[in-house]
Amino acid sequence: MLLVGMASPASADAPHDVLSCDTEKQPVNIPSMPLARSIEILSRQTGCPVLVDPILMDGRTSAAVKGAYTPQAALLHLFGSVHVDVTATVSGLSVSLWMRRLWHRATRGPARTGV
Numbered sequence: 645m646l647l648v649g650m651a652s653p654a655s656a657d658a659p660h661d662v663l664s665c666d667t668e669k670q671p672v673n674i675p676s677m678p679l680a681r682s683i684e685i686l687s688r689q690t691g692c693p694v695l696v697d698p699i700l701m702d703g704r705t706s707a708a709v710k711g712a713y714t715p716q717a718a719l720l721h722l723f724g725s726v727h728v729d730v731t732a733t734v735s736g737l738s739v740s741l742w743m744r745r746l747w748h749r750a751t752r753g754p755a756r757t758g759v
Contacts, residue, residue: 665692666732682706690715693736
């Protein structure tokens, strides 16, 4: 796992930033670009560190995100059509594969459209 957007000493004194990663809407303006770079920019714009497995970012391009979003919602939008779970933690946001789809494939075979 890779932590993107380590808290700076200035933001370490402001727990509000991390605690609001899933609740407080903020202006976000990130064009489509390599996903790793867009996550870094989101973290800088919102003050929310992001923990993500580098394999989820490898070779991917982000969707553009512009508007007022919670950092959690903006991160989901950056991933575009890639199904991930974004969870708020005490230290920021954590990204993992969407487990429902993996569970479905493991127990019932390939997922059907709309599942």
